[in-house]
Amino acid sequence: MASIFTRIINGEIPCYKIAEDDHYFAFLDINPLAKGHTLVIPKEETDYYFNLSDEQMAGISVFAKKVAKAIGKTMPCKRVGVAVLGLEVPHAHIHLIPINDLGDINFLKPKLKLTQPEFTEIAEKISSAL
Amino acid sequence: MASIFTRIINGEIPCYKIAEDDHYFAFLDINPLAKGHTLVIPKEETDYYFNLSDEQMAGISVFAKKVAKAIGKTMPCKRVGVAVLGLEVPHAHIHLIPINDLGDINFLKPKLKLTQPEFTEIAEKISSAL
Numbered sequence: 001m002a003s004i005f006t007r008i009i010n011g012e013i014p015c016y017k018i019a020e021d022d023h024y025f026a027f028l029d030i031n032p033l034a035k036g037h038t039l040v041i042p043k044e045e046t047d048y049y050f051n052l053s054d055e056q057m058a059g060i061s062v063f064a065k066k067v068a069k070a071i072g073k074t075m076p077c078k079r080v081g082v083a084v085l086g087l088e089v090p091h092a093h094i095h096l097i098p099i100n101d102l103g104d105i106n107f108l109k110p111k112l113k114l115t116q117p118e119f120t121e122i123a124e125k126i127s128s129a130l
Numbered sequence: 131m132a133s134i135f136t137r138i139i140n141g142e143i144p145c146y147k148i149a150e151d152d153h154y155f156a157f158l159d160i161n162p163l164a165k166g167h168t169l170v171i172p173k174e175e176t177d178y179y180f181n182l183s184d185e186q187m188a189g190i191s192v193f194a195k196k197v198a199k200a201i202g203k204t205m206p207c208k209r210v211g212v213a214v215l216g217l218e219v220p221h222a223h224i225h226l227i228p229i230n231d232l233g234d235i236n237f238l239k240p241k242l243k244l245t246q247p248e249f250t251e252i253a254e255k256i257s258s259a260l
Contacts, residue, residue, distance in 0.1 A: 050198045050210060057195050058188030065187050068180045080180060082224075084212035087232055094212075102217055106236040 003091035005041050016123035018070075019130055023056070024063040026096075028123055031111040033097050034104065035122055036075030040064040040094040049084045049092040060094065068096050070129035075122070081105050133221035135171050146253035148200075149260055153186070154193040156226075158253055161241040163227050164234065165252055166205030170194040170224040177220040190224065198226050200259035205252070211235050 007013045009025050016028035018038055029037040040063065042056055052060065068080040077098030083105050084094050097105060114122075137143045139155050146158035148168055159167040170193065172186055182190065198210040207228030213235050214224050227235060244252075 048209065049212070050195050050202065052195070054192045054195070057191045061187045061191035062184045065180050065182070065184070072180065079178065079216045081216070082179070082212060082214035083235060085229060085232065085235060086209045086211070087229070099215060099217070102215065102237040105213060105215060106238070107232040108236070 003045055004089055005039075005091040005093065006043075006045050009041075009043055016119045018123055018126050019063075019067055021063065024060050026063070026067045028119055029095065030119070032114065033095075033107070033109060033111060034075070034077070034099065035112065035114070035118075036071045036077075036096075036098045036126060037112075038067060038071060038096045038126070040067055040096060042092060046092050047086070047090040049086050049094075052092060064094050064096060066130060067126070070126050071096055071098060073129040074125040083107075133175055134219055135169075135221040135223065136173075136175050139171070139173055146249045148253055148256050149193075149197055151193065154190050156193070156197045158249055159225065160249070162244065163225075163237070163239060163241060164205070164207070164229065165242065165244070165248075166201045166207075166226075166228045166256060167242075168197060168201060168226045168256070170197055170226060172222060176222050177216070179214045179216055179222040179224075182222060194224050194226060196260060197256075200256050201226055201228060203259040204255040213237075 008015045018026040026040045072080045075098040081097045081099040138145045148156040156170045202210045205228040211227045211229040
């Protein structure tokens with residue numbers, strides 16, 4: 001069965017898309033730790049991040065960098081942080097999270113509740129800075 | 131002035147080294163969140179991770195993957211997680227952290243206190259699995 005992320009890539013489940021190329025896809029996390037929290041995934045379904053091929057690992061990292069730069073330009077923060085855990089959805093994904101403090105990457109923290117217009121505005125801002 | 135990490139690379143400050151090539155270096159974090167918590171850095175000093183060149187971004191990611199695989203083989207954990215924050219030492223670094231739960235990546239948690247023989251043993255185990 002396709003992962004929820006594959007269904008997002010295929011348009012079966014809606015998302016707030018940020019960027020896409022032949023191999024990678026970026027969209028807003030709908031349970032964000034911060035405004036602009038984005039997920040970057042390979043289109044090819046692989047569960048464990050470190051099982052990506054060297055070529056995919058290099059490709060997704062460079063793709064994520066472009067997205068992170070756009071997040072940094074548009075979402076107020078000291079840095080765009082990175083996290084990969086892989087304990088929930090079995091489709092490798094990189095979290096890009098605007099951060100200001102050491103405690104800002106903590107997946108047990110309450111997530112932000114944003115409205116659809118807020119998500120849309122954030123996605124448009126980040127996309128337009130790409 | 132050279133960053134503390136550059137001084138580690140140059141051997142001016144001791145470390146528990148895991149791996150090294152022409153461009154990248156990996157060593158144990160001495161304030162670890164888990165046994166096997168490792169830092170991966172570029173030898174060239176760059177403060178912000180996302181200011182690495184595309185070539186460096188690709189290179190460090192593939193290098194980190196090799197190190198993460200060795201950590202995963204030797205340190206009991208569900209996954210090897212990744213975190214990049216960049217709020218403290220101004221020399222880009224990737225944290226590779228053995229994780230079992232969503233709360234395991236949280237830099238405000240108390241760090242493990244390990245003895246020199248424990249660090250040495252961990253470094254030898256991971257290095258030997260490379």
